[in-house]
Amino acid sequence: MVNFQQHITSIQRVISASITEAVSRILKLTGFKVKLLEWANPEQQIRIHSIMTQSGIESINEARKALGFQEIDNPLADVPLPFLRLFGENEYGLWDIQETLNQLLTQSARALPEKALLKAKDRDRHDEEVRRLERRLNQGLQDFFRRATKHSAVIHARKEIETELRALLSSYVYRAALEGIEYVASVASYLPMLDKVKSKIEEIINVCVNDFFHIVSDKLSGLSKPSKPARNYFEVGKQEEVEEEDIYPWQRLDYEDRLNALGVFALWDAFNSAIANSVLEALSTDEYGLKWIAKLNEQACPLCCELHDTYWGPEAIRAGLYKRPPAHPNCRCRLVIVKEGKELWAD
Amino acid sequence: MSWLKKIFSKTKEKTEPKALISNLPGLYGYLGEAKELDQKKLLELAESDPDVRTCIDAIVDAVTTNGWVINAADEKVAERVKKYIANEWGEDRFWVFLRNLTSVLIIFDEAYLDVTGNIPQITAPWTMTVRRDNHGNVVGYVQQTAYKIEFSPEEIIHIVLHPVADRAYGSPKLATLRRIIEAKREAETFYWTVFMRKGVLSKAFIMKNVDEATFNRVKNILSETRPGDDLLLSGDIDIKDLGNPVRELEILEMLRDFRQKILAVFRVPPIVYGLEGGINLETSRN
Numbered sequence: 025m026v027n028f029q030q031h032i033t034s035i036q037r038v039i040s041a042s043i044t045e046a047v048s049r050i051l052k053l054t055g056f057k058v059k060l061l062e063w064a065n066p067e068q069q070i071r072i073h074s075i076m077t078q079s080g081i082e083s084i085n086e087a088r089k090a091l092g093f094q095e096i097d098n099p100l101a102d103v104p105l106p107f108l109r110l111f112g113e114n115e116y117g118l119w120d121i122q123e124t125l126n127q128l129l130t131q132s133a134r135a136l137p138e139k140a141l142l143k144a145k146d147r148d149r150h151d152e153e154v155r156r157l158e159r160r161l162n163q164g165l166q167d168f169f170r171r172a173t174k175h176s177a178v179i180h181a182r183k184e185i186e187t188e189l190r191a192l193l194s195s196y197v198y199r200a201a202l203e204g205i206e207y208v209a210s211v212a213s214y215l216p217m218l219d220k221v222k223s224k225i226e227e228i229i230n231v232c233v234n235d236f237f238h239i240v241s242d243k244l245s246g247l248s249k250p251s252k253p254a255r256n257y258f259e260v261g262k263q264e265e266v267e268e269e270d271i272y273p274w275q276r277l278d279y280e281d282r283l284n285a286l287g288v289f290a291l292w293d294a295f296n297s298a299i300a301n302s303v304l305e306a307l308s309t310d311e312y313g314l315k316w317i318a319k320l321n322e323q324a325c326p327l328c329c330e331l332h333d334t335y336w337g338p339e340a341i342r343a344g345l346y347k348r349p350p351a352h353p354n355c356r357c358r359l360v361i362v363k364e365g366k367e368l369w370a371d
Numbered sequence: 372m373s374w375l376k377k378i379f380s381k382t383k384e385k386t387e388p389k390a391l392i393s394n395l396p397g398l399y400g401y402l403g404e405a406k407e408l409d410q411k412k413l414l415e416l417a418e419s420d421p422d423v424r425t426c427i428d429a430i431v432d433a434v435t436t437n438g439w440v441i442n443a444a445d446e447k448v449a450e451r452v453k454k455y456i457a458n459e460w461g462e463d464r465f466w467v468f469l470r471n472l473t474s475v476l477i478i479f480d481e482a483y484l485d486v487t488g489n490i491p492q493i494t495a496p497w498t499m500t501v502r503r504d505n506h507g508n509v510v511g512y513v514q515q516t517a518y519k520i521e522f523s524p525e526e527i528i529h530i531v532l533h534p535v536a537d538r539a540y541g542s543p544k545l546a547t548l549r550r551i552i553e554a555k556r557e558a559e560t561f562y563w564t565v566f567m568r569k570g571v572l573s574k575a576f577i578m579k580n581v582d583e584a585t586f587n588r589v590k591n592i593l594s595e596t597r598p599g600d601d602l603l604l605s606g607d608i609d610i611k612d613l614g615n616p617v618r619e620l621e622i623l624e625m626l627r628d629f630r631q632k633i634l635a636v637f638r639v640p641p642i643v644y645g646l647e648g649g650i651n652l653e654t655s656r657n
Contacts, residue, residue, distance in 0.1 A: 031638045032433045035532065039434065039472060042530045046484045046491040049525065051455060056448050060469070061437035248621065 029063065036060040080104035147319070148370040150207040151358055154200050154295050161196040161287040168192065169240065169283055178241040189236060193229045193290060200291040201225050204298025211361055211368035214306035224297045232290045239282055250282045277353070285353040292356055296349045299359045304341060311338045313362040314346055327351050335362060392507040392537040403500025403513040404539045410479055410497035413545045417478045420552050422630045423545070426637035431473045435466060459490050468493070476532050477637075480541025483512065484528040491528070501529065501539040544636050555629040558622055 043058045064072065073087040083102045085095040095101065168189050172181035201221050209216045235253050242250040277285060303312050314336050318328035328351055336346035349357035361368045399405055417423050441456075443449035456465050471493055475482045483499045484491040494514060502511045512522040512529065531541040545552075576593070578586060634641060 028433070028638050028640050032430065035430065035434050035473065035476065038530060038532060039469065039476070040439075042472070042482075042484065042528055043469075043491075046486050046528050047452060047455065049486045049528070050489070050491065051451070053448060053451065055445055056441060056443035056452050058439055058452070059442055060434060060439050063433040063437055248624065 032063045036062065077105060080106040148207070150203040150370055151295070151356075153203050154291050155356075157196050157200055157291055158288055161192070161291060162284045164192045164196075165236070165283045165287050166280065168236070169243075169279070172237070172240040173243050175244070178237055178244055181240055181244075182237050186233065186237075190229060190233055193232050194225075196287075197225055197228055197232075197290050197294045200294040201298040204295040205302050207370050208299055208302035208306060208361065210370050212303070212306045212312055212363070213309050214302055217302070217305065220305055221294075221298045221301045224301065225294055228290050228293050228297075232286055235286055236283070239279065239286070243279060249278055288354050288356065289350055292350050292358070296357075296359050299361070300341075300346075300348050303359075303361060307338055307342060310363070312341075313337045314341060315360045315362050315367060316347065316349065316357060317360045317367075318357045325352060325355075328355060328357050331357070388506050391505050392503065394537075394539070395505055396503060401502070401513075402515065402519075403502045403511075406497075406500065406540055408540075408543065408546055412549075413478055413543055414497075416545050416549060416552050420555065420633075422555075422633045423548070423552060423637075426633060426639045427474060427477050429639050430477055430637065431470050434473045435469045438466075439469070472530075476530060478543065478545060480532045480543035482530045484530070485522070485526065486528060487522075487526050494527075499527075499529075503539060507537050548633060548636055551629055551632050555626065558626055558629070562622055562626075 040057065040059050044056065047058060048054055048056075070091060073082070073090055076082045077084060077087045081104075082090075083104050085101045088095055088101075168185055172178075172185055175181040175184070198218075202216075202218065205216045205218060205221070208214050238253065239250045300314065303314060306312055316328075316331045316334045318324055318332040320329065320332060324332075328349075331347065331351065334347070340346050348359065349355050351357060394404055396404075417427060441449045441452045443452070456462075460468065468491075472482055472484075475493060475496065479496040481496055483494045483496060485494050486492075498514050498516050500513045500515070501509060502513060504510050509524045509529070511524060512527045514520040514522065533542045535542045576589065578589065
């Protein structure tokens with residue numbers, strides 16, 4: 025997007041200079057400039073309107089109207105914010121300024137790509153560690169892929185490298201799961217227990233091994249890009265809230281990215297599964313909730329933005345009525361434990 | 372040396388560079404420097420391809436959508452320019468003029484503004500040529516339509532978006548994309564043919580133990596059938612498919628790759644183009 029904006033700005037400069045020169049020659053006049061106003065992407069426009077609203081240059085309704093949102097049916101929404109703050113919130117029992125602002129922010133967040141308004145949460149050392157594991161696992165998968173594609177048939181490749189590949193995946197996936205368990209143990213009164221997530225981890229490893237050879241098979245059969253995975257192994261997708269075509273749109277990943285996505289899925293699924301399963305165990309001693317935290321930057325997808333900050337209480341967790349990342353390939357969202365309304369992050 | 376000679380020699384030293392341009396005027400004569408590209412072909416490429424057309428529209432919209440301002444230190448000057456635009460053009464016509472100028476620049480990478488009238492006039496780039504001296508200084512412009520019209524350098528504003536070395540003309544992105552667009556057109560034509568045949572592709576008709584008359588009869592029938600027609604033939608005929616090129620050539624994948632390349636060259640992000648899938652889910656880096 026930035027690239028496009030720079031491109032537009034440079035074209036605008038050329039056109040502005042030309043028009044200025046043309047008008048100058050016709051009018052025989054100097055000392056002026058015809059300037060085309062810069063194009064701003066929707067995200068920037070939201071940011072600009074937010075600043076203008078905060079500083080009182082425009083009212084909430086003016087900002088909403090400019091952004092294409094429905095206006096709020098309340099006369100105070102037409103008053104600039106600094107004036108409202110002078111009165112204080114308590115004098116207007118029915119009118120909560122913060123709530124109105126939140127409405128604006130929430131509605132903005134639903135539309136693409138206005139993530140800039142949402143404040144990105146800090147990441148803790150556990151997901152930083154998973155990110156580090158990602159890089160190393162990806163490197164390992166690429167090496168195995170190179171080795172596997174030297175064979176003439178996938179069956180030979182599988183015979184030779186499956187055991188080693190399984191060992192590689194196990195070492196990383198278990199470490200990611202341990203990060204999740206350690207996180208739960210550090211913030212909740214819970215004794216770390218790996219056996220509670222072992223079956224899930226084995227399932228992840230099996231899926232990864234099979235899909236790895238699926239990718240190898242695509243390469244050996246001469247496809248320019250790997251086909252989409254034979255299964256939909258993403259947690260949110262399983263709950264059929266997302267269309268298959270949304271997860272795997274027509275822009276297929278290339279081999280390197282597909283392998284990378286496989287590694288990302290394995291680690292983050294193990295990490296989040298470990299958190300979710302451990303929290304379920306920890307519920308026997310205390311009441312904990314879970315929150316979906318997305319990494320909100322300009323690349324965050326609408327699905328994760330929508331799920332960001334979603335909270336599930338202890339009852340929902342016990343009944344299994346909650347969602348668990350990953351939501352899609354390359355999803356790096358995570359679950360955070362919540363106790364008495366407060367998010368518990370590792371130190 | 373006389374004082375006149377001194378002034379002359381100093382002026383010459385100051386204004387004339389030593390280097391010569393690669394395309395010297397002696398090579399092209401009084402009609403102006405010939406263009407290496409067929410600009411009408413560029414226009415045809417831009418108009419015929421939906422992806423190129425959409426990219427151009429996206430850029431034109433982004434360039435002009437937020438309007439313009441007149442900046443001047445002296446308010447009277449600013450006021451005079453504003454009045455000039457309002458009276459001679461009107462806001463809407465000026466906006467259309469800006470869009471036209473942007474489109475011309477994107478397609479041809481150059482534009483010519485004739486400033487001899489009340490308002491600048493965009494001339495068709497394929498009718499214009501530039502005349503330069505040995506050192507690359509513009510000495511005039513020539514327009515060739517039914518008549519030959521000469522312009523002085525002051526009468527024309529020549530805008531080049533991507534100047535390259537000492538070339539007089541621009542380097543259009545469409546020239547870079549020419550082969551892609553032509554290949555895409557061929558792929559689309561192929562696909563269209565498949566549709567016209569109702570998905571039925573080429574077949575081989577193998578006739579066993581056939582006499583020449585029957586062979587010629589079947590040959591004539593086949594040559595007269597239209598794509599998609601059904602055939603009812605008697606005799607010992609074996610019909611074999613000659614493969615499925617749509618699948619084997621990955622035509623759909625190819626068409627998508629072509630579009631990606633067009634978007635990349637025009638630097639238009641998929642979301643601006645109108646493709647939501649381009650930035651989310653599988654391709655996202657959350």
